[in-house]
Amino acid sequence: MKIRRTLATAVAAAVTTPVVLLSAAPAFADTKPAGSAAREQRKPTIEELRRAVAEAKAKGDAADVIAQQRLDELTDLETGKGPLNDAVTKAEDKAAQASGEQANAEEAVRVAQAKLDAATDDAARAEAQQALDAAKEKAAAAATAKKAADKAVEQAEKALATAISEATRTSEAAAKAAADAWKAYYEAKAALAAAEAGDPCVAGFSLSVLMQGAGETKAGGSEVSTLRLTNEGATTLTKVRPIVTVSAFGKDHESIDRYLTLEWSTNGTWQKYDRVKGIPDVGSLAPKAHKDVRVRLSIDPGAPDGEGAFVYGADYRNPDGSCGKTQDLDVSAFRISAKKGGEPGTGGSTSGSTTGTGAGTTGGNGNTTQQGGKSTTPVTTGTTGSTTGGKLAATGAGSSTMPIALTGAAAVALGAGAMVVVRRRKAGADA
Numbered sequence: 565m566k567i568r569r570t571l572a573t574a575v576a577a578a579v580t581t582p583v584v585l586l587s588a589a590p591a592f593a594d595t596k597p598a599g600s601a602a603r604e605q606r607k608p609t610i611e612e613l614r615r616a617v618a619e620a621k622a623k624g625d626a627a628d629v630i631a632q633q634r635l636d637e638l639t640d641l642e643t644g645k646g647p648l649n650d651a652v653t654k655a656e657d658k659a660a661q662a663s664g665e666q667a668n669a670e671e672a673v674r675v676a677q678a679k680l681d682a683a684t685d686d687a688a689r690a691e692a693q694q695a696l697d698a699a700k701e702k703a704a705a706a707a708t709a710k711k712a713a714d715k716a717v718e719q720a721e722k723a724l725a726t727a728i729s730e731a732t733r734t735s736e737a738a739a740k741a742a743a744d745a746w747k748a749y750y751e752a753k754a755a756l757a758a759a760e761a762g763d764p765c766v767a768g769f770s771l772s773v774l775m776q777g778a779g780e781t782k783a784g785g786s787e788v789s790t791l792r793l794t795n796e797g798a799t800t801l802t803k804v805r806p807i808v809t810v811s812a813f814g815k816d817h818e819s820i821d822r823y824l825t826l827e828w829s830t831n832g833t834w835q836k837y838d839r840v841k842g843i844p845d846v847g848s849l850a851p852k853a854h855k856d857v858r859v860r861l862s863i864d865p866g867a868p869d870g871e872g873a874f875v876y877g878a879d880y881r882n883p884d885g886s887c888g889k890t891q892d893l894d895v896s897a898f899r900i901s902a903k904k905g906g907e908p909g910t911g912g913s914t915s916g917s918t919t920g921t922g923a924g925t926t927g928g929n930g931n932t933t934q935q936g937g938k939s940t941t942p943v944t945t946g947t948t949g950s951t952t953g954g955k956l957a958a959t960g961a962g963s964s965t966m967p968i969a970l971t972g973a974a975a976v977a978l979g980a981g982a983m984v985v986v987r988r989r990k991a992g993a994d995a
Contacts, residue, residue, distance in 0.1 A: 613756040620749035627742035634738040638731040648724045655720040659713035666710045669703035765887040770797030783903035784865035791857045795849035801880040805845040812872025823867035827860045870900040
């Protein structure tokens with residue numbers, strides 16, 4: 565779980581410039597009353613939020629302990645420790661002994677047969693026959709014992725395999741539970757920080773954001789993703805702004821953000837992402853309408869294998885001073901494949917190109933060269949039904965490089981575990 569927490573902390577750190585938190589709703593907020601106004605009506609007190617943070621951290625620590633225990637149990641089974649492995653070893657030893665006894669018994673039969681063949685009189689033949697019959701009886705018994713010993717080995721190995729399978733399942737479940745616990749912790753911290761900062765905007769259900777396109781990108785290539793902002797409410801929202809950040813880690817869990825360059829497009833021209841200014845608002849959204857904003861992540865050719873995640877949300881500010889933001893932050897994971905010798909970099913579809921490396925976690929640096937690439941769908945506006953509970957497309961990449969928190973199913977990998985808080989600058993909010 566320390567690995568997942570390292571990822572979470574680093575991604576959060578990538579966006580902790582002088583900005584205002586865009587926080588997820590606290591876990592204990594009442595979401596049962598019908599209508600978004602009822603859901604957003606009561607705000608928890610600072611003291612309640614502090615207790616929620618403390619409780620969430622305690623749950624995360626406890627979940628870490630359980631996850632480590634489950635992983636240790638699995639590791640013992642896989643490395644030859646424990647009574648089930650001992651049972652397999654004993655069964656194999658008995659099978660080896662039975663195999664030797666069977667070989668000796670079969671050799672005794674061969675010797676007895678040779679003596680019978682060499683007998684020259686009736687008395688000698690009768691004696692040799694008795695010896696041969698006894699040898700054959702022992703050989704049959706030895707064969708039966710060997711078969712039973714082999715069966716015991718098979719049963720012991722089956723029991724061990726079943727235990728490993730069950731231990732793998734429980735370890736994966738414990739890893740996911742720990743990831744969920746730490747996600748709740750970071751959400752609680754975000755809610756507390758926002759409340760302490762006096763953030764007037766309410767997290768609600770009237771604005772949603774979905775992301776399409778994050779997946780796998782090779783070093784030297786790029787990947788274009790789409791952020792869809794949808795007005796789920798019954799009134800028009802103005803100054804709707806997408807919020808996005810990105811971070812990545814190598815196999816040894818070190819930050820590789822310096823290899824990332826992020827750009828965005830709302831009018832067909834790619835622009836370098838500014839970590840402080842972010843992406844400008846896309847204007848107004850009528851009820852049930854949506855707009856798409858494209859983001860392009862370019863990977864420097866020298867980037868190593870790694871994994872990362874986009875974290876995204878949105879907010880809005882109306883002329884009457886009311887404002888709001890998405891109810892939850894979301895995460896879209898991706899994998900970076902190092903460029904092999906002689907292999908050109910490839911990536912997602914994009915007509916522009918970017919060179920250089922990112923300056924920090926969420927944007928390019930002065931080495932980034934704009935090529936003026938055009939997006940085939942810069943900013944599109946439409947009217948949709950409710951998108952609650954769905955995504956434009958399944959996103960995320962499985963993980964095989966980060967232990968403990970990323971063992972098991974790919975769904976646990978990063979997608980469930982990037983527990984971070986997106987921050988948004990207050991400066992310029994009323995611009």
